[in-house]
Amino acid sequence: MIKTSKITKKVTTNEGQLEILKPISFEVKSGESVAIVGASGSGKSTLLGLLAGLDEVSEGEIFLDNEPLHTMNEEQRAQLRGAKVGFIFQSFMLVQSLTALENVMLPAQIAGAKNARSQAKEILEQVGLGHRGSHYPNQLSGGEQQRVAIARAFIGQPKILFADEPTGNLDAANSEKIEKLLFALNHDSGTTLVLVTHDEELARHCDRQLVMQAGQLTEAAAQTAERKDVSHG
């Protein structure tokens, strides 16, 4: 579903060129869930931005569902995102001037779907917020806002879901709820999930973990196994 080949990201600063991401190559299979973990500033979010087509690679190739993201312009990438990608963010990123229901409808409406409202109602019910559709984001708690964001992410039945610290702004109880919801929906819809997180608990629920360290990504299957061992031991 995702295939990268020697992608790098460089930025120009006052002190010259800085390589944020060293050449990275990996693959994520369809339906797989992958967690990218690592310290703050290690480059996790940068990688997520590149994979989701929000930003452009400096070098290398990215294929998303066999489509060459690295050759596309911003407009084409937007269309690809609209058709195949869903997002969940740490700060929820709901449009404050739209109601919960309208926020959920937004991707469907952008894609030109005819039955956006009924789809949105249905999925809002699924996340347990059917009764709060007419509320504005600032009338909802943090956990509720993230559930709206999850509903919004799944409405277009995306092939790939990117989540950036989805529980980062939530307390333990809410984190757990969100985690369960996320994986349940992911499982039901067979979506490929790539999430960036600090939360080890959340990372452990994923099929694979990739570790980001100073711009380098390590395929951490062994680590994961070891951790799994530790946790099982």
Add this chain to the structure above:
Amino acid sequence: MGNASKLAWRLFKHEARRGELTIILAAIILSVAAVLSLSLFSERLQGALTERSATFLAADRQLRARAPLDESWVSEARSQDIATASQVQLRSMVFGDENMSLADLRAVDDNYPLKGAITVANEPFGEQQKIQQVPEPGTAWIDSRLFQLLGIEPGGNIEIGDASFTVSRVLAEVPDAGFSLFSTDPLVLIHQQDLAAANITGPGSRVTYKAYFAGDNGQLDDYYDWLQPQLNDELHRWQSVEDDESPIGRSVARAGQYFLLASLLAIVLAAVSIAVAAQRYSQRHFDPVAIMKTLGATRSMIRKVYTLQICFIATLGIVIGIVAGVAIQQVVVSALAGTVEVSLAVWHWRPVIIAVFTGVVCAVLFSMYPLLRLFSIPPLRVLRRDLDSNLSSRTLQFAVSGLAVFLLMWAYSQNLEISAILFVSGVVLVAALILVTVGLIFVGRKFATNQMGPWQLAWARISRRAMDNSVQLISFSITIMLLLVVLVMRNDMIAQWQAQLPQGTPNYFLINITQQQKPELDTHFEQNDVEIGHFYPVVRGRFVSVNDEKVNTEVTKEEESEDDNGRDGLGREANLTWSNTLQNENRIVEGNWHGDVQAENNEFAVSVEHEVAGRLNISIGDTLTFNIGSEVVKASVTSFREVNWQSMQPNFFFILSPAAMQNFTPTYITSFYLPTEKKAGLTELLKPFPSVTLFDVDARINQLRGIVEQVSLAVEFILILVLVAGSLVLIAQVQASMDERQQELAILRTLGAKGSLIRASVVYEFVIIGIVAGFMAALANELSLYLLQTQLFNMPASFHFWYWLIAPVVGAAVVGLLGAIGCWRLLTLNTSQLLRKIM
């Protein structure tokens, strides 16, 4: 409806309901309402004033000719539904029982006057009343002075040429008598039918034929387009109300300029508020745009959504603005009804079109740059919140906004000069402010390193957000400057009008006072408790040559004053006076006032009024020759004077050094003020001096004063309107900047800063901005006023020391207060509400 339209509509609906659009909507409403009510009101007021000025022309247009007018011209006008009237005017001898006198004879038809009314009285200098009729054939209405001069009583007979007339009324005033105090002979009004019998318009007589026209401006303009090719510049002169050079005409013209200025400033204020609001609007939508782009919205979709939104906002704003503008104007008109005369014509389309145009241009041009920034927000902002638009060119923004303002001003005023003056001072202000901001950053850095008191916090914020603050500073300064300009112009203009006609302005003039009568008159008036003015000596003399080159002496004074082509010479006898001291309201514009000094070559010195000097092509150093009786007096021109003809005092073209005139016996001119209650005793007062001629200018002065008061009131109203508009702009600005402060306040609050510290620091910040803005506004105000007064209003430039103090103090107080109110609202929220507001 497409998806983009649906989304745009939905966003618009929700945001409007949640009050998110309040500021930008208010800015558009404000601009449309202010421009509409101002221009609607000024249009109506102008209409009324023009109507009033028309009464001084006795028509909307007047055609004067030295030869009889072609009948077909008048019938063409009538066929175009234009009302017409005619008059034949000439100087003629009038004979009474014992005496005779030269008179200004006017023979009119039944339609005269088309505008205004004839004022008559039942006895000389008696109570006056306006009537809408003209003398019956065979009768004459004559000036009060003529009763004195001819020694007749009302009901008596006079002879003019071959005809005899019964004097049926005392003529006090005709609408188009003119304003010149000392050139007019007493008026006689007869019916045009009698002119043939009088047989006085034969060859050699100097007759002015006048045709009067009244109707719609459009009709009249069309008619003039038809007529113009047939006119001969030598013979004909077309005059409209706008050409009115009388004091009233000038006051009206100046008031018109002021209204125009005020409306322009309202447009600029509106533009500033929309620019501020549009920027805020754009910033608030950075996140939604990034989200939509992330969710797959293409750039063109975003463009559609937000362009449509602006269209919705602009349409709503314009509609509400028009309703509000009409309502405000209506309220003001009814409030002023009775005090200020406003045109009864109910509706004018021009102001509505201007207002809509302003609303559209402001909404489109001022939101263009913020929108472009909005469109270019990268989707990556959803992950990196600090990412801003990659389009960031303040220069472009300033250039586009500046150009828009200039074009609006120009389009609206169709006056490049006034637009350029305001614009240039605006640009200077902006440049100066940028320098000040750089200075503030420097000072602020030094200041902010000390411990964190409210002043330090305020300075730190100002210097850190230097660019944002400079935009804010600029808009505050421009607002304050515009308010100052409108305020100072109003004060200066009204002060000048009032100075022209202070209480106690002489309302009667006496001429032909002999040397012998002078002390007697002085004592007599003192005994009767009437204060009498300065006695000006006058000798009638004929101006005959410049540097021994003869000038044409054939032209009479009346024609000279009506004729632009007066180059030939003054010809007629002029009133010559002499003095060592320069009169009030006279100013030397070239050369030196002669004072006690004689000119070179032992010639006598003469000071010449500068416009006459220009017309007669006289230069400093030229020798002028006057024939006084049988004597010849030569004098060398030592200075040119500018004379305020609008002042109610005797003014002279030529003032000689006293030495030149010592051999002549003068008569004197003087003036006095007689309050209304003493008027009845006027005839008694003058009885001992039958040979002295009296001029009654009381009616004129009252008329002039009435108009000045009316115009002043209207100007005051406009000032209030602009002040309200300006205050609203200031509120919008503070409101907008409060948004940006929310986050910081929330953090400070969270960190446990006391409410009083935060409040004080915000208030101080606004106070500092207010002081600087006020100071800069005073500077720009001075510059633009200098240009406006000297270039446009033809007023002497004035320096406004007090405003350098008042502007910063008021700036600090108002901006500080608004800041305090703004942050009070924020501080009433508890910390968690505050945090949620900024999430």
